[in-house]
Amino acid sequence: MATGAGETGKDPVDVLIVGAGASGAAIAWSLLETRMRILCLEQGKHISDRDFPSRREDYELARYGDFSCDPNVRMLKQDYPINSTESCITPVNWNGVGGSTINFLAHWPRMRPSDFRTRTLDGVAEDWPVDYAALEPFYEMNDRNVGVSGLGGNPAYPPYRPELPPIPIGRLGWKLAQGFNRLGWHWWPSDVAILSRDHEGRQKCVNAGTCDLGCAAGAKGGANFTYWAVLERARMELRTECRVREVLIDPNTGFATGVLYHGPDGQLQEQRAEIVILACNGVGTPRLLLNSKSKQFPDGLANRSGMVGRNLMFHPLTGVSGVFDEPMKGHEGPMACSILSQEFYETDTNRDFVRGYGLHAGRSTTPMTYALGGYGIDRPIPWGEDHREIMDNVYPFVAGLTVVTEDLPEEHNCVSLDPNLTDGDGIPAPKITYRLSENTRRMLRHGEERAKEVLLAAGAKKVLCSDDGNVWWRAGWHQMGTCRMGNDPRASVVNGWGRCHDVKNLFIVDGSIFVTAGAVNPTSTIQALALHIGDNIKNNIANLFD
Amino acid sequence: MWSGTQRQLLDLILDELIPPGSDGRVPGAGAAGVADFFPSAARYAPDPVGAITTVLAAVAANSPDFASLDRAGRVAVLKEAESEEPDSFATLVRLTYMGYYSRPDIRPLFGVGAHAVHPEGYPVENGEAERLAELTEPVRARGAIHRD
Ligand SMILES: Cc1cc2nc3c(=O)[nH]c(=O)nc-3n(C[C@H](O)[C@H](O)[C@H](O)COP(=O)(O)OP(=O)(O)OC[C@H]3O[C@@H](n4cnc5c(N)ncnc54)[C@H](O)[C@@H]3O)c2cc1C
């Protein structure tokens, strides 16, 4: 039940969730059975699949306007600006019901067991207070709710089997797979939150190739199509165009009492709640906590550890392309997902870096995006005769590999509040301070060399690689680590089930609680964690605040 | 917006930024009518008309008779304008690519459908289970590669 303007909403609710994206929707679903009164506040709106730009003939233009993944380009009412001038990567997102799963690309790998134990195994970062085995049932549960296609038996993981068969890996997938096989390296058809066949009333993927422009087919497992469909049928209360400014606390008990938020008309309102759950993603959540200052928490709510906003991790990435002698039809099929190699995922002491990376074969893209430098890059190809040559003789024949590296947590990479910039409601905007570590640079270089080898082994006539040491700019798709989990309240913000050490009725469920980033897309883990946290809340309901 | 002379000059410039294909199949950006896109491009650049007018002025100042130059001569003049007005020139290039490739009649020349991609999408064969089993066999045969 979505409501808009005019709600006063002072009546206390049992559970208040801030953010209607991937994690907010998943935990709402988990708590639905408790019959508690749940309310979700979301700063954005619903967007109907009829309004997705892929239904327009000039659909590619939307990528550079209203449907850009970059809020600084979109600048819609529901967006908040992000100051990324001190970062080599800018965060991207979607603000609205479904959150960033509206424009996400639905690549759905799980994190691997070693990702949760990097301190023990490799002496870097910290171990998580949960491990793969504990999350496994929640990965399963989430996959069932979302609808996942893939091929069982991937030797890179403990056994599991996606419910639906894999989506077509496409001509470029076949080519590259043969290259990996020639080198004797691991690869596997990508797990995807995309339907390879009609499933539970949803339509299968039509291979439109524009997953970032919403999915007008409803085949992509965005929270708008999956969890929210159920939540709305259950008439759970969702208030859109409501932007939370601050989480309030009781100075005597130290418990959260609710939030202050701007309604659709900009007016400030209070909403009281017994439990507050933050699901604003790895940038939005620390921003909100840092903006919730009080006598008890002068440096931001739940920030006695000083870790709120710190340890920001992305997945820095770069790409290498091969030019083949037949058209690769890379614009056909889900954009980010064909095959994934995890040959170089784990630490190997013979290399000059620790941890590892994945080689992702997505598809290529549409002509405009290619001419403008590629998705996530803003570096147009040359004009003139070179342009002709590239578009006629390179673009149709290209297959690429993206090197997606694990980013290790470093305290100086952080989200803070910008002293000058604000959003439309006057709330301070987040500022990103981020630089690549030497470890990451080495990984990227290593990955580029291996990608070249694969492309040549697959039969590429020519390999294209920028070799300039730059990572993709508009590729802050994954925002993690800024309110990390841990058992030690001095070094972490939340415990092993998302409860803030400092405020016992305040929970965080989005990617900010990640301890490490792995080298895979995070959303299947974000949602599995949200379900795990929901489960713990339900199991501990009698003594939740002890 | 632009005088007749300016528009002629703009079309010539556009045909150098994205030149026509040698076999006449693919039109240049000028002939494709990309200039008509610019006035409505304010969503994609702060002041498209201003930037383009700046480039037109720079080209006209450096070469009063651009039309009479051969291709190499035109390119040389454009490179000069690019170095004198890098920001405006970059805006022109970017918007030219956007105006050109957003046209449904242009995309098929590069193997991409003219149609809006939803609801139709593209037919992609999916009868690949056996072939996939065969291709993944060596990967399976090497055994588990995860650390627990
Ligand atoms: C272009 C793109 C491609 C991606 N591709 C992939 C992929 O292939 N695979 C993958 O795993 N992940 C991908 N991601 C990342 C994925 O979308 C995110 O990991 C996931 O959505 C994060 O879930 P979340 O709940 O933490 O945040 P979100 O889904 O971003 O939801 C946060 C919500 O909180 C709301 N909010 C924030 N602040 C406030 C406030 N103060 N008041 C009220 N509401 C607020 C926002 O409006 C938003 O709706 C991609 C992301 C993008 C942008």
Ligand code: SF4
């Ligand atoms: S390619 Fe498939 S998943 Fe992606 S938007 Fe189109 S139908 Fe949806």
